[in-house]
Amino acid sequence: MKINNKEIEERVKHFESVCRREGIKLTHQRIEIFREVAQTGDHPDAEQVFTRVKGRIPTVSLDTVYRTLWLLKDLGLVVPIGSSRERTRFDANLSTHHHFVCGSCGFTRDFYSSDLDNIQLPDAVTSFGQIEATHVEVRGVCQKCAKKQK
């Protein structure tokens, strides 16, 4: 689930330019936290990001991870995905994509489909508010959990 280096560095560059534009300070911890989410495709939760970043910055604190993750969300650089009964997970994949989510363990994977990207929504939806993104969520049971249930 490793994203290739070029893609990661592009994402980090994008992050840095957004911060400059918004007047947000580029701290060591912010960069590493962002990089961590950007370089993995497995939608980590705050705790996982914390543990991994700690390898590089042993003094980071969990609350900084939380603060940064929500900051990234506000900047539109990361999307929180809430698979209930699970902690919030974060996704730094900004290209249009869709999710498969295991209802019993929370396992989440991206998938792509240009057909799904171009879905036409009924007019009724517009009346609820302003639309930002549309994505398809497939609920199911992942292979690991399917085995356990037997």
Added chain:
Amino acid sequence: MKINNKEIEERVKHFESVCRREGIKLTHQRIEIFREVAQTGDHPDAEQVFTRVKGRIPTVSLDTVYRTLWLLKDLGLVVPIGSSRERTRFDANLSTHHHFVCGSCGFTRDFYSSDLDNIQLPDAVTSFGQIEATHVEVRGVCQKCAKKQK
């Protein structure tokens, strides 16, 4: 957001038959908790269900509400929808439908579209696990929040 009575009673009957089949006891609180979720279209969280059911059964406890809600989920009678940073909300609408979710306040509404119900998924998805349901999630900002932001 009131569901019509006939539909509610049908849902409750369905719930009761599922419980009998599974050998699960039909307690007063379970029935009222299920009815509460079934009769509203606004995807309440556990706390809201608790408050409303308390009107009818003053002694219910919040933990029973939680236990029942997750039981209902395991029985497939209710679907948890996790709009992160918000508590888990529950949806008893079992007919195929889709969601509009406000990213800033969690406001959630159902919408229908037979086009969306018949979406074709790419083969890759099948490799992640067994598919149970597919639904479209539209993220946006609801009208109330859009006003606040100005």
Added chain:
DNA sequence: TTTAATGCAAAAGATTTGCAACATG
């Protein structure tokens, strides 16, 4: 140097659990 960001510790929220009393099948 000015202001925002961090780390710490403590608080707040949400959800879960152990257990004795109780209700359902």
Added chain:
DNA sequence: CATGTTGCAAATCTTTTGCATTAAA
């Protein structure tokens, strides 16, 4: 009657906050 379920209170787990210290611009 036997067993599963409830309510209570306490525990746990996740996330947030206040504040003094530190680091970016």
